[in-house]
Amino acid sequence: MMMEKQFDTLKVEITGNAAWVTFNRPESLNALNLQMMTELQEVLNELKRDADLQVLVLKGEGKGFCSGGDIKAMLKMNGEEDFQHFMKVINDLSITLYTMPKITVSAIHGAAAGLGLSLALATDVVIAEEQSKLAMNFIGIGLVPDGGGHFFMQERLGSQKALHTIWRGEIMNGQEAYSLGLIDKVTAEGRVSEDTEAFVNMINNSPVKAMMESKSILRASRSSQLEQTLELEKDAQWRMRQTEDHIEGIQAFTEKRKPVFKGQ
Template sequence: MYQHLIYHIQDGVCTITLNRPEVYNALNTALIQEITQAFEAVHTDESVRVVVLTGSGENAFCAGADLKSGMSNATSLGDSLRKNYNPMILAIHNLPKPVICRLNGTAVGAGCSLALACDIIIAADNAKMSQIFVSIGLIMDAGSSFFLPKLVGSQKAFELCSTGRVVEAQECFELGLVNSVVPKDELDSAVLKMAKQYANSATMAIGLIKKVLNQSSFSNLEEMLELEAIHQDLAGQTKDFEEGVTAFLQKRKPVFKGF
């Protein structure tokens, strides 16, 4: 079904692995479109309750745009973003399920944007991130102008984008770019632990949490209070809410089904 990524589902966890290790999982048009298609498939698959996004190989999550795939000043980069990159980022950001980035190595340019589009980033201690666009005379894209200021503030975002400097894993954690940093040989276990937690959680509630938090930057307090009320109504109609209350009263751990 997919030529440039690996799509695997087990126990409610869908793992999407970028699979172009020979070019450090660089993004060409085919891979970008496959990522979008994979997240669209996840959206409608009720068996999937959490997504793990990662790259194949040991040292690279994603090297950004594949510059050998025909990029030039004769190409409309804006049209390429609108047609390919933007739908990919929106498919991840708007997915009503948690997305964990397993940051197994370097993420630069659009690869960094791809990681930042995820809800949780667990990084190996050899991971690095860079807004490298400026090194070839471009601006940040694929959502970095949206995600970075929210995570690190406008001044630090400007520094990272205008210098394109490489940020090592520990600094990524200190800046708030990633949620945690673990030894490289512990990355799989750390990601699996988090994925299992989400796979056994109240999936619809998490999707609603994601939707409401995504709206917070564009709304005032009154609007957010109303948005909370609307979506709390939706959460209150789920079987998981019923199970959560029952389990609380019975003093046991809830068994959520994700609906």
């Protein structure tokens, strides 16, 4: 099987009929750069084709799940062409995860923020530790969610709650995210791997074919809606990147200070 291959930014382990894919850039809190996203897409495409695999788990190495898109990498982007390519990779990832013909799980500890949270919400089951830090925090740098963030928040929370949660961009712990309806299960600190393994074992003793049929029926009517949302997000991201508020948000982020927004 291809998973003998080594990746720079991911670890892939196959145990029985489950694949465990670990974001492996702990030095940057597993921030998603182009290489990591491209490797993830390659892995997902391979796993998708493996009929023996029933479950896919995403998790993070080190102190957290994923801190979101790599801002340093984004600052190095040259113009619209780089941006369009970056967004295409993000959009492909979201669609692949959402329509994956497996039971998909995100096992969250520490931070799951921005694009990292969007990708987690693209999976079927999100399990997070009590003290994890979940944030759809694009607003803090004058941007809008990407990776299907709007779509996944709307699916899980309904339009109004999704809108207000995106506007606030606050950091929620696992319990708060669970109470809101954003995630599917909250677990004690340090227990997410154990609880995820227990869930995988439960799936192994379930009629997975029937489970997958229900998933494909529910996803079928929604995936074109996701694609539409991803296009809208891409256009909005490009426009927001030209705003004074975004430039101020990025400057404040790099200078570790509170941004002063003017609605410009």
